[in-house]
Amino acid sequence: MQDLTFRVQRYLPGKDSKPYMQEFTVPMRQGLTVLDGLIYIKENLDNTLSFRSSCRMGICGSCGMLINNFPMLACHTPVEELNTDTITVKSLPNFPIIRDLVADLDPLFEKHRSIDPYIVMAETGDLNKLTAQFLQSGEELQSYLQFAYCVKCGLCMAACPTVSTDEFFLGPQPLCQGYRYCTDRRDTGAKQRFEKADSGHGVWLCHLAGACSEACPKGVDPALAIQLLKRAMVFDSLRLRKKPEPATPAQPIAESKPKIEVPEFTVKQ
Amino acid sequence: MTTNATSGENRHLPNRLGIKGWIWGGNYTIERYLYTLHRITGLGLLLYITLHLVMNGFRLGGAESWTDLMSFFSGPGFKFGEYLVMAAFIIHALNGGRLILQHLGYTLGKPKPPVYPYVDSLRRRRPILWIMLFIIAALAIYVLVEFVT
Amino acid sequence: MRETKLKILQYITGIALFFFVGTHLIISHLGSEEVTEWTSVADRAANSGWLVFYIILLLFGLYHGIHGLRTIILEALPRLSVKSLDFTLVIIGLAIFGYALYIPVSAF
Ligand code: SF4
Ligand code: SF4
Ligand code: FES
Numbered sequence: 001m002q003d004l005t006f007r008v009q010r011y012l013p014g015k016d017s018k019p020y021m022q023e024f025t026v027p028m029r030q031g032l033t034v035l036d037g038l039i040y041i042k043e044n045l046d047n048t049l050s051f052r053s054s055c056r057m058g059i060c061g062s063c064g065m066l067i068n069n070f071p072m073l074a075c076h077t078p079v080e081e082l083n084t085d086t087i088t089v090k091s092l093p094n095f096p097i098i099r100d101l102v103a104d105l106d107p108l109f110e111k112h113r114s115i116d117p118y119i120v121m122a123e124t125g126d127l128n129k130l131t132a133q134f135l136q137s138g139e140e141l142q143s144y145l146q147f148a149y150c151v152k153c154g155l156c157m158a159a160c161p162t163v164s165t166d167e168f169f170l171g172p173q174p175l176c177q178g179y180r181y182c183t184d185r186r187d188t189g190a191k192q193r194f195e196k197a198d199s200g201h202g203v204w205l206c207h208l209a210g211a212c213s214e215a216c217p218k219g220v221d222p223a224l225a226i227q228l229l230k231r232a233m234v235f236d237s238l239r240l241r242k243k244p245e246p247a248t249p250a251q252p253i254a255e256s257k258p259k260i261e262v263p264e265f266t267v268k269q
Numbered sequence: 270m271t272t273n274a275t276s277g278e279n280r281h282l283p284n285r286l287g288i289k290g291w292i293w294g295g296n297y298t299i300e301r302y303l304y305t306l307h308r309i310t311g312l313g314l315l316l317y318i319t320l321h322l323v324m325n326g327f328r329l330g331g332a333e334s335w336t337d338l339m340s341f342f343s344g345p346g347f348k349f350g351e352y353l354v355m356a357a358f359i360i361h362a363l364n365g366g367r368l369i370l371q372h373l374g375y376t377l378g379k380p381k382p383p384v385y386p387y388v389d390s391l392r393r394r395r396p397i398l399w400i401m402l403f404i405i406a407a408l409a410i411y412v413l414v415e416f417v418t
Numbered sequence: 419m420r421e422t423k424l425k426i427l428q429y430i431t432g433i434a435l436f437f438f439v440g441t442h443l444i445i446s447h448l449g450s451e452e453v454t455e456w457t458s459v460a461d462r463a464a465n466s467g468w469l470v471f472y473i474i475l476l477l478f479g480l481y482h483g484i485h486g487l488r489t490i491i492l493e494a495l496p497r498l499s500v501k502s503l504d505f506t507l508v509i510i511g512l513a514i515f516g517y518a519l520y521i522p523v524s525a526f
Contacts, residue, residue: 011282013281013282018282019282066295068296069295069296070295070296070297071295091284092284093284093285093286093290093294094284094285094286094290095284096280096281096282096283096284097281097282097284098281103284104280104281142379142380142381142382143379143380144380145380145382146380146381146382146383147380149383159294159295159297161290161291161294161301161304161305163285163290164285164286164287164288164289164290164291164294165285165286165287165288165290165291167285207304207307207308207368208300208304208368208371208372208391209297209300209301209303209304210297210298210300210301210389210391211294211295211297211300211301213389213390213391213392214297214298214301214389214391214392215297216387216389218383218387219383219384219385219387219388219389220383221380221383221387221389221390223389223390223391224377224378224380224389224390224391225380227371227372227373227374227377228374228377228380230372230373230374231372231373231374234373
């Protein structure tokens with residue numbers, strides 16, 4: 001099998017004034033992912049190369065990089081799929097570079113936190129004091145399940161044209177998570193999230209370029225979530241939004257006789 | 270916003286694409302570039318309207334100054350400019366119509382559990398886009414023919 | 419929800435402009451050459467129906483254009499204060515509106 005050329009972005013703060021590209025030759029083997037290639041470089045060619053990864057199976061969202069000009073998870077990208085022998089790997093754009101391929105995802109996490117990404121329960125009371133689970137239909141589950149698959153990798157933020165200039169724009173991931181909780185029937189915090197998404201740098205700076213959904217490695221479709229959030233906000237501000245009934249907790253299971261008679265000796269003794 | 274969400278940029282090398290990222294951000298498909306086109310046509314129309322309003326001022330000068338102005342603007346270069354304005358309007362209006370519909374969640378469908386290979390809702394509804402582009406092209410050609418004849 | 423309301427207006431003016439600008443362009447660019455002649459222009463200027471048409475066109479067009487420009491400025495210069503930007507744009511908008519309104523009204 002042919003050798004591959006990895007063009008990797010290098011940047012060491014304090015030493016380099018700006019990032020530069022360095023080339024490595026990596027032997028191809030079947031099933032090699034871009035992350036495998038980087039690990040090969042680190043183990044055999046240059047142990048100063050820095051990148052971040054953990055699960056190596058597209059679960060943790062650590063290894064987001066710009067691979068051949070498209071944001072992708074390095075562990076999730078087999079080299080064969082790229083259809084080329086030259087692989088350009090850069091740090092995720094729109095995020096500050098800590099070193100080499102390691103992007104600082106703090107801005108993402110801060111914004112994610114700022115949109116209240118948890119179930120807010122004003123009417124139904126404290127989540128910790130509940131005595132039974134909530135009832136939820138399959139349809140209600142479907143309304144947010146897709147958005148709940150987000151692994152916070154930040155690829156969508158790297159793809160979004162608005163994030164590329166506006167550091168305050170909330171961005172696809174946080175807005176998508178905002179909607180994910182607004183549409184959950186257990187939640188009563190939609191209003192407070194609407195207020196946050198309504199800022200000058202909120203949901204209305206999304207122009208449906210759809211790049212976020214295209215880049216998302218988990219099929220989350222943040223662009224869809226954001227449009228549904230806009231719809232909910234428009235309907236809400238026109239007072240047309242139907243207030244969803246808060247979810248009802250299941251009744252505690254009544255004391256009842258066991259269905260199958262239990263032989264005496266297994267209970268006594 | 271009160272978060273220090275940009276704090277990283279003070280500590281590390283900012284790596285924002287900047288305005289360049291509006292025009293070309295990577296290997297994306299069509300909506301990403303329609304977004305750029307919408308922005309360019311919008312700015313173009315705004316510029317034209319400003320010029321148009323200034324031109325209107327010549328009406329205050331009476332029949333003579335108006336006729337002078339109109340004959341000044343009758344050259345082929347200006348004719349072409351006029352056509353570009355029409356084309357920009359057609360693009361901006363139709364794409365804008367699609368954007369309003371889709372911003373309000375219409376024609377996008379419902380959330381679906383992601384099953385590999387993932388297809389997002391915009392791509393699932395691509396035919397809508399093709400129809401829109403077809404109408405834009407048809408109208409632009411029609412107007413061109415009208416202009417030439 | 420201020421931004422949402424501004425955006426709803428953007429949508430409404432957008433839909434209205436589709437028809438208003440469409441009519442305006444069809445009449446003045448696709449019609450016969452005479453529409454831009456002085457007599458024809460003066461004729462329309464003296465008609466109250468056209469006056470209302472032009473004022474609505476102007477108002478909606480200005481709102482739609484300036485709101486769009488505001489979005490672009492907010493994205494390009496995110497550190498700008500939203501309040502002072504809005505203030506500036508409203509002043510500019512009112513000035514253009516006043517100037518542009520003066521022409522047809524004075525000719526009416
Ligand atoms: S929405 Fe997708 S691309 Fe964005 S952070 Fe979540 S998993 Fe990553
Ligand atoms: S759909 Fe919105 S959030 Fe997603 S990339 Fe486009 S502008 Fe950004
Ligand atoms: S290493 Fe966990 S997602 Fe790639």
